[in-house]
Amino acid sequence: MQDPQKAIPRAITSGILIVALFYLSTNFVLFGLVNWTELEVSTVPLVTAGTVLFGSAGALMMTVGALFSVAGSDESGMLGSARLAYAMAIDGLFPRVFAEVHPRYGTPYVVLIVQGVLAFVLSNIGNLSGLISFAVLNLAFSFLLTCFSLIVLRSDGAANLRGQRILPLAGIAICLFLLFSTTTFDKVAGILVILAGIPVYLYYSPKTDIRHLKDLFLSEEAVFLRRVEAKETYLANLLGLARKVIRRNRRSGNPGTGAK
Numbered sequence: 001m002q003d004p005q006k007a008i009p010r011a012i013t014s015g016i017l018i019v020a021l022f023y024l025s026t027n028f029v030l031f032g033l034v035n036w037t038e039l040e041v042s043t044v045p046l047v048t049a050g051t052v053l054f055g056s057a058g059a060l061m062m063t064v065g066a067l068f069s070v071a072g073s074d075e076s077g078m079l080g081s082a083r084l085a086y087a088m089a090i091d092g093l094f095p096r097v098f099a100e101v102h103p104r105y106g107t108p109y110v111v112l113i114v115q116g117v118l119a120f121v122l123s124n125i126g127n128l129s130g131l132i133s134f135a136v137l138n139l140a141f142s143f144l145l146t147c148f149s150l151i152v153l154r155s156d157g158a159a160n161l162r163g164q165r166i167l168p169l170a171g172i173a174i175c176l177f178l179l180f181s182t183t184t185f186d187k188v189a190g191i192l193v194i195l196a197g198i199p200v201y202l203y204y205s206p207k208t209d210i211r212h213l214k215d216l217f218l219s220e221e222a223v224f225l226r227r228v229e230a231k232e233t234y235l236a237n238l239l240g241l242a243r244k245v246i247r248r249n250r251r252s253g254n255p256g257t258g259a260k
Contacts (some may be wrong), residue, residue, distance in 0.1 A: 046247040067162075093201065133182050137190040141180035147171035 026046075030039060033049045042048050046066065050058030086108035089099035102109040122131060150168040182190070 067074060078112065078115050082108050082115060085111045095200075130186075133186050134189060136187045137182045138193070140175045141190065141194065144172060144175035144179070192220055 030045055030049050033052050034042075034045065036046065039045050044062075047059045047062045050060075050062035052058070054061065085094055085098045087094055088094035088099075098108065098111045098114075100110045101107065126134075147168045150164060150171075153164070179187075
């Protein structure tokens with residue numbers, strides 16, 4: 001990434017604004033289509049709105065769209081957290097077995113299998129609202145530590161982070177609010193899970209990082225290959241090509257610009 005100090009804050013800010021606009025627009029349409037008393041008792045408000053607009057076909061469309069949306073979100077989360085566990089294992093902060101990479105696909109398959117098993121078990125023993133509440137507690141605790149780390153980084157003049165005096169304090173307040181908003185059961189279960197990670201780390205994780213895997217992951221050749229694969233795979237490449245086509249069409253439609 002070029003100039004991450006500017007690119008990352010800009011990406012986070014624009015991403016939050018886009019998501020906020022999307023959710024506000026969605027709710028605006030929902031309240032315009034369906035009476036609020038019906039929305040209050042509905043567990044599938046988007047399906048209800050689709051039914052009002054297009055009947056059974058609208059309900060089916062909303063249901064299929066929700067399945068695709070949830071599947072995409074879950075898969076992106078699993079892929080990201082699997083790479084996080086893989087990187088922690090390389091640094092010696094997690095059991096070494098999680099640094100195992102599939103010989104054919106080059107993916108941290110051990111972590112992915114463990115995640116799949118845990119997700120299957122949790123989805124069968126708990127309900128959706130309980131799982132969401134438990135996830136909120138764990139994520140809020142992680143973000144709380146991140147906000148405290150930003151306060152420590154604030155003393156580093158070289159960091160020069162934007163909003164580093166106000167944003168960490170605001171983040172701490174929001175995380176504490178989320179933590180206290182969860183149920184008592186989630187608080188107890190979350191604390192037990194977090195505390196259980198301490199002896200697991202002390203017992204299983206190596207005392208030194210796995211140098212050869214770390215060097216292989218961070219080598220210039222590996223970084224270059226990942227960059228090439230990303231350009232060939234991700235949607236950003238398609239958007240980049242579309243932008244080039246639009247620019248070329250504009251230039252061809254304006255001979256004066258083309259001559260320059």
